[in-house]
Amino acid sequence: MAEEKKILGITDELIEKCVRCGSCRQVCPVFNVTHEEPSVARGKIFLADLINKGKAELDREAAHFFNLCTTCLRCAEICPVMVDYEKIIISARARAVEKFGLPPEKAAAVKLFSNRNLLETVGKLTSPLTKLFTKKSNSPQNRLLPVNVPKLGKVLLPQPSSKPFNDRDKVFPAKGKEKGKVIFFTGCMFNNFYTETAENVVKVLNALGYTVFVPREQFCCGAPAFFSGDLKSFEKMKEKNLKGWGEEKADFIVSACATCGHVLKGEYRELEIPVKELIEVLYENIEEIGKWKLPEKVKVTWHHPCHIVRGQKIPRHYPLDVLKVLQNVEFIDMPEADNCCGMGGSFKLSHPEISKEIQLKKARNAESTGAEAVLTECPGCVMNIAEGLERIGSKKKSLHIADLLAECLK
Ligand code: SF4
Ligand code: SF4
Structure with missing residues (x-):
């Protein structure tokens, strides 16, 4: 019989897998800075265990500790018993969001990235202003604020685009003999900021023999909402994307963003076409490259x-x-x-x-x-x-x- 899911929406079995060995302390980038137990997977899992069993309350302080994590998964990789850390942390965050809502900075990010019209309007309005009021960075397509910010120093922004990369459905034919047809999932970063890189992804895929389709009806993959624990907003984003391009005929979907690829592969289970990260496509074509x-x-x-x-x-x-x-x-x-x-x-x-x-x-x-x-x-x-x-x-x-x-x- 399947074990009962408790307060955090997960089973005790999932949490109790952690043997508290502390190996995750050696690799956690956050713990490396704070040196505090609640920063690392072991501390968070211990807290999750108490809350799941009703021995501690899911209060704002607990919610804060669950957010003190970059979700880099270094802990999960080193863990000798393969604790499913991502599942535990997302479930804990989701319950915290249900109780307290998203913290303001996360709410603002989810609101902006989940609303294509808003994102495009912001891009249109801020694109010329960014060029005027910021400085050139050594890295192309990025700009620097003209003054340093207290405690942070230099602050960099990606140059917003006045026109999204996927302003309409686009098809870019393969160069030479066609090897296959792919959908390029551009996500919000390529559509609205790194549009030159998006063009370069297409050029590379075309040169390798792929015809590339860029659908207009694609939106943020939902990662900002998913990793914040706002699973309702995430499901809405997923539904919109699946409606927009889920039925397109293609051999596979290409992601050139690590996080989009991770979310598409892990959470878009309804997709009937495989998802490949650009680096996988490059490796398959290493002879040509x-x-x-x-x-x-x-x-x-x-x-x-x-x-x-x-x-x-x-x-x-x-x-x-x-x-x-x-x-x-x-x-x-x-x-x-x-x-x-x-x-x-x-x-x-x-x-x-x-x-x-x-x-x-x-x-x-x-x-x-x-x-x-x-x-x-x-x-x-x-x-x-x-x-x-x-x-x-x-x-x-x-x-x-x-x-x-x-x-x-x-
Ligand atoms: S490495 Fe795994 S088992 Fe060890 S404390 Fe961290 S999460 Fe628990
Ligand atoms: S996911 Fe990364 S930041 Fe979060 S607890 Fe694990 S190692 Fe630390």
Whole structure:
């Protein structure tokens, strides 16, 4: 008989799997900054256990501790008994949201990203203002506030686009012999901010022989709502997306954002077409990419997004092998390349100072490589690493891998 779900909407069995060994303390980026037990998975699971059994109350302080986490899943990866940490933390957050609502900064993020018209209007209005009132960053498509913010220092914003990338249904035919048809799930970051990277993703897929369909009727994947525990808003976003493009005829859906890919693969179970992360498509086509050459020699390093290596469990050697076959590229390993960049979706908004400490560690590790560019495959990581590099005074660029690959196709 299935065990009863309790106060947090999960079974005691799920929680009691934790043997309290404390291995997660060695890898948790938040614990590494705070050194406090409630920051780490073990502390949160202990708290969840008490609440689930009615021995402690789900109060605002408990809700705060459940939010003190970037959902990087490093704890889940190292855990010797494979505790399903993501399920526990999302369930706990969901019950906290039911009781207290979303914290204001998370509510604002969910409201903005779940409303396409609002996001597009904000983009239209702020695009020219951002160019006027902010400074150029070393990383393209990003801007810096003209003045430093107390306790944070330099603050970077992605340049909003005055026109969304998916302003209408678009079809981009394959170059040469067609290998397949794909849907590019652009999500909100590519549609409204990193539109040049979105173009580059399409160019790369076309060059590899894929015809790319970009449906107008696609929305934010719902990740900001899902990871905040606002599961009602998440379900609405999912429903809209499935209605918009779920029936399209394609061989697979491509995501070029680690978090979108993780959410689509894990939570969009109704999808009948497989989802692939761009890095998987690149790896499948590594022979072809081996023929590509950058116009000039460049030294690069790689940051592994949490939601690619742990969320989607994509092998770490995929991006490294792809970069190593590219001509005119020198690849340099980054220390702790798979540590979180500190972004954690709205974690950066809710805990800016802890997020900054994690981010600076990433930027210093990147700086130590001597590479000219830090590459990754997630717009959120691109943005946060770009800001970290600016904060430590580095001249390095933070780029999406599609931006580098598109250079080979000019
Ligand atoms: S590593 Fe796993 S079992 Fe050990 S304390 Fe952390 S969550 Fe519990
Ligand atoms: S998901 Fe990451 S930040 Fe959260 S408890 Fe686990 S290791 Fe720490």
